[in-house]
Amino acid sequence: MKKKVVSLTLVLCMLLSFMPIIASAATSGTCGSNLTWTLDDNGTLTISGTGEMDNWDIYDTLTPWYSNCDSIKNVIIENSVTSIGEDAFSGCRSLTSITIPNSVTSIGDSTFFYCSSLTSITIPNSVTSIGYGAFEGCSSLTSITIPNSVTSIGDWAFEGCSSLTSITIPNSVTSIGIWAFKSCSSLTSIAIPNSITSICYCAFSYCSSLTDVYYGGSEERWNSINISVNNYYLTDATIHYNSSGIPTGTKGNTNSTSDGAPIIKSVYVKDSGNNYNIMNTAVNMQEDSTVSVDLSVDVDWNGNENGKIYITQGTKTSIEVPNGKLTFKPGEELSAGKTVYILAIDEANGKSTSTQVKLKVNAKNGAEWNPSTGTNNFNFKLGQNVGFTIPDSVVFPFGGMEIGFGLDFIPITFEYENENKINIAFGIDSSNIDKTTGRFKDFSFADYKSTLKKNMKKGRDGYTVAKSNEKLVNGLKKKYPNMKFDKVKFSVSKDMGWDADVTGYAEMSYFDGGWHFNEGFLAFNAEFSYEYQGQVFIWVVPCYYEFGGKVGGGIEGTLKDIQIDGFKPTLEGYISGKVGASIGGGIGVAKVCTVGASGSGSLNIKYALHRDYVKSWGEGDANINVKVVGKTVAEKNFAHGEFTIYETGNKNALIKDKNAITLQSEDEMYDSIDIDSIYPNESRAYAENSTEWLGDKPQINLMDVDYTNKELNKVADNIYTECAPQICEIDGKKVMVIQWDNSNRADVDRTMLVYSVYDDEKGTWSAPKAVDDDGTADFYPCFKDGYLVWQNEKSTLTDDMTLTEIDQKAEICVAKWNGNGFDAPTAITDNNTLDTQPSVTAESGTVHVVWTTNTKDDIMGISGTNAIMQSDFDGTSWSKPTTVKSGLNAITNISTGIADGTFGIAYVADDDNDFATINDRDIKIIANGKEEQLTDNDVLDSNPVFANDMIYYYSGGNIAYSDLHGTNVKTVFDEPKAGLTDSFVVDSNKKGDTAIWWTKTLDNSTEVYSSLYKDGEWSDEIQVTSVGNIAKYPSGILNDDGTMLVAFNNGIAENNQIVKTDLYTISVMPSYDIALSDAEFDEDNMTAYATVTNKGELPIESYKVAISGNNEKTVSEPLKAGESAEIEIEYKKPSDFSKRNVELSVSIENVDEYNLTNNSATLSIGNADITVENVAVNEDETIVSANVSNIGYADAKNVKVQLRDGSADGSVIEEKSFDIAVGASKNVQFNIDKSSMKFFDAQKQLYVTAEYDGDEISKGNNDGYVFISSGSGVADYETEILNYNKNSEGKYVINSVARNNTDKTVSCVLYSAVYSSDGTLKSCGTVKADIKANTDTGVDITLPCEIETGDTIKTFMWDKNMLPLAKNAEVDI
Secondary structure (H helix, E strand, C coil), rough: CCCCCCCCCCCCHHHHHHHHHCCCCCCCCHHHHHHHHCCCCCCCCCCCCCCCCCCCCCCEEEECHHHHHHHHHHEEEECCCECCCCCCCCCCCCEEEECCCCCCCECCCCCCCCCCCCEECCCCCCCEECCCCCCCCCHHHHHHHECCCEEECCCCCCCCCCCEEECCCCCCCCCCCEEEECCCCCCEEEEEEECCEEECCCCCCCCCCCCEEEEEECCHHHCEEECCCCCHHCCCCCCCCCCCCCCCCCCCCEEEEECCCCCEEEEEEEEEECCCCCCCCCCEEEECCCCCCCEEEEEEECCCCEEEEEECCCCCCCCCHHHEEEEECCHHCCCCCCCCCEEEEECCCCCEEEEEECCCEEEECCHHHHHCCCCCEECCCCHHHHEEECCCCECCCCCCCEEEEEEEEEEEEEEEEEEEEEEECCCCCHEEEEECCCEECCHHHHHHHHHHHHHHHHHHCCCHHHHHHHHHHHHHHHHHHCCCEEEEEEEECCCCEEEEEEEEEEEEECCEEEEEEEEEEEEEECCCEEEEEEEECCEEEEEEEEEEEEEEEEEEEEEEEECCCCCCEEEEEEEEEEEEEEEECCCCCCCCCCEEEEEEEEEEEEECCCCCEEEEEEEEEEEEEEEEEEEEEEEEEEEEEHHHEEEECCCCCCCCCCCCCCCCCCHHHCCCCCCCCCCCCCCCHHHHHCCCCCCCCCCCCCCCCCCCEEEEEEEEEEECCCEEEEEEEECCEEEEEEECCCCCCCCCCEEEEEEEECCCCEECCCCCCCCCCCCCEEEEEEEECCEEEEEEEECCCCCCCCHHHHHHHHHEEEEEECCEEEECCCCCCCCCEEEEEEEEEECCCEEEEEEEEEEECCCCCCCCCCEEEEEEEEECCEECCCEEEEECCCCEEEEEEEECCEEEEEEEEECCCCCCCCCEEEEEEEEEEEEECCCCCCCCEEEEEECCCCEEEEEEEEEEEEEECCCCCCECCCCCCCCCCCEEEEEEECCCCCCEEEEEECCCCEEEEEEEEEEEEEEEEEEECCCEEEEEEEEEEEEECCCCEEEEEEEEECCCCEEEEEEEEECCCCCCCCEEEEEEEEEECCEEEEEEEEEECCECCCCEEEEEECCCECCCCCCCCCCCEEEEEEEECCCCCCCCCCCCECCCCCCCEEECCEEEEEEEEEECEEEEEEEECCCCEEEEEEEEEEECCHHHHHHHEEEEEECCCCCCEEEEEEEEECCEEEEEEEEECHHHCCCCCEEEEEEEEEEEEEEEECCCCCEEEEEEEEECCCCCCCEEEEEEECCCCCEEEEEEEEEEEECCEEEEEEEEEEECCCEEEEEEEEEEECCCCEEEEEEEEECCCCCCCCCCEEEEECCCCECCCCEEEEEEE
């Protein structure tokens, strides 16, 4: 008993080693005592005579016809031969058929070992035994008939018969041997009789496609079979008990993703009288050959008669085969080197079946590509401009935003290192090439590449790489002053676009007759400031959300390939973007509404350039509530967690997600406006705990001790959520008016105005006193110029009142500050209609009070019409209210004040009375009895505020200011400011200085920010508070000495709902504070880099940068308050340079800074520097070696050197670790086993990488690569678009094919898409498929769109994790 465990390669090598000693090839002789053999010119071997055939052994004795083994195509064994000897036809790779007579009783061991072209065999019923390994390695064997006479099947009998799809074991067999069907990877079904008592070890191992076992006995009997280990593919299959055998059906290629697709039964090519089944037999033709062949295709159309057959290599090479017959010239009509398929399409339903055939056209010579054709200017576009619009139904925070990714054409430049190596630089102008030498001038490509890789490895996520890319470009420009970069336009949405620096490299090598991509990397600096504001409606109130701050985007991954045709780089990875978002209390909200809103989120986008796949998802957690006259009219919790917004190919992804609330339609929004409804009182749950006034006690500064210029004090604990303090200075006294909760009143009447006075000497606030405790509710106060005006309910309210009934009780009251308190209030109105939104201004002895009314008592102003009313006080009495302007739409803002020395009224009315739009709102001014339009544009203009003899207002994300007539308009900021809303307040001092305060939500907290105007210049935004909670309703005083006092609510939230509110004040003394951040050290040029920010309130004219006493310099470029700048300083390398820490610091000369803790950073320098060089593979590609060195300044401990598969980030094949001293080098060798590797192409790269946990000078030189060949010459998986056609329903069907060249079934997702000429995705679809080993599957995807000239069709093959398995197929129409 024996078993030859040898590979085909080993067998062939052994057999070929005998060939030199054979003098000539015999064509006849003896092969047994009474047997002879002859071999004719057509390759037919005939065995004649009687009796047993001799046995042979490839280790010992070769068959007499061995020297002609490759010529043997057919074997005829005449009747009376009783056995077929051991190893009789081992290695006869061209053998396709054999005739075995009834006289044969046994088939010996390894008889047909690796007869790889043998497709079928019939064993006569005279045979009783099949020897060990008899059909091992017969990889083309698709069918075999085993008669009932066979009683034993030897071990390894059918191992490696990878095309065998089904087999029936006769009931004469009692056991199945060891490894009998191992690696029969296409075997899907097997019939096992009830005579079987044992199935040996690994009999069905690696039979990954086995799904059905048809067993001739009962389940009880099956369970009694002794099934040995490693037969889980058998035991995991579906067992059909008491079966009569495998169900019969039509034979042929039925692999398709469509049910009821045509069946390709056979494909034959006839040439010079020989007929070849090219589904199994390889036929090779020469390029440009004029030889004609006859093609015959047999298809089962499942009863239909309107099918078409094509021989195709894709849509550009597709030849119809009429009625299954065609005479053509493959050498002239097919493309050299491309795969050939037969495609059968049922034209009625568009369903298709395709199969790869073994017809190949060989190229005459290896095609060369040489880009040196007279120009070095190339451009390419990276991916499609794909995009989508987030539906308005997705509320937070992205509704209605248009999102997409597009990179404009990127310039590239080639350098010819030698005849076999091309270097490519992305984003570099071609003027950097020396036209004489073809090499880069003034800089080294190797250094450029190392610098880019070093930058890439600082942070793997796209944002980190992108953020540092700008510094990298600036560093390269400094290092190579003559290097010229080209900027590229990058866009993330319709409104987001900017110029970006793109950097990258690629390397290509020439071997195997063509140019091959080696490796590459792309990055762009995608950090920018952007502000985008939108709104969501809760009830009828627009609550804002905003994108803002520093927004990051970048390329994740590296270049995967470069297609020479048209120079198309393929990126293995993603462009990614993450846009932070926050939600705030309202923008363009009518003053009568108070909005409690908190939360944050982000918009995440990933665009897979290698397959034009886009996914966008939101993350967020938010709460909004709306209150009107003490009633909660709406409250929503939404956007909890993560929710998908859009995903390519997923029809259900563009969502109204269950976790993100859907918006009301416009009709629903207006239907929700019911002023005759009874709404619940706003929550008073906080009042379960007592309110404590702390302002009259000694104050404790709650600021961090480092902030010596700021004093933060808690004035009151646990107060009314909407207390909204207003602070003014009147005749030297600081007075604060607050909406207070009178605990002695009913819920609906709770709000009462109180005031407190600040004691400058004691630094305390007096206990609050009521302005007018009349027992009725107070709303919407305006405190200015020594007068307080508010909306007062003239009688108590009840819980069952509607909004209309509450509004009808609203009157306007005013009270004057008398130096110690407020005078008794005066009711300016006394009627049964709504009076609201009061504003007051005092000038030259006259006091003006202005408010609004509505004809239907609708506080929102949407129903009925609205009017502006006015009453004046002449020092003696208040005038009768008069109508200033009537017949107006809803008035969302109104204010009064002095500008240009003239009293004016500024108001904002909704032009179309549609609260769903806010960009139509402009500001109008009424002064001296005339009305002028202050603004007229397409952005939201709101919240006009009079200050410093000018009018300030919100305009499209900025604050504008002008005179009363709108001439000489200026803005506070150079561009829209992220986080700025229209709820800002303004104050000026006697010196003409001005301060603006607002709140900004970021990272789940809301803080007070400010901008200061001094000496003719506005500062950048300055963060005033750092409470970490939800600051609301800031009100401030700017003193003449430049100090500011700001009062605000500090809301403490749980689950994005405010559960407690405290009253705070913060006083700020303008001070200097310069801060250092993002410090890093580049040891290539011995330079430190960092960002400096002016975090103080005063401008900095100049500052000093120093590095550990080694070097210092003064920067004379001014920094406004809130402004940042990039700095760099050289470190002068000492002679004894070694590993050390240095301190980088900034300071302001000749001034006192209040915070010195943020002025410096410690940097580690003089580190190790590990390099990987001279990566090579030996001749037989079994060993990869590399030199690993330490060229740095410090020893490196425990350096991990790894052999990786495919890329520098690929899976680790083997790892070795050791220490490397400074200046030392070590040669490292790895053994490789190709059989365990996957190949995406005919060749792949293996990387040697070095990892060191310690600080390192550069990680850009820590890897190198080498190419190895797959040996088989093909990729593991392939896709091709074969055809597209309309079905009977008028829809287009994309017919593609997906090929699995591996020995295992693969589960995959196949995705087809159509893009218009501008790159817009027109339609797409997906289908899942399980493709068996070494087979192909037809892919039919129906798309409901027209396919037109200029369109592009793409088909992708992905695994279950949506990662690519094959290069995508692409066809331009």
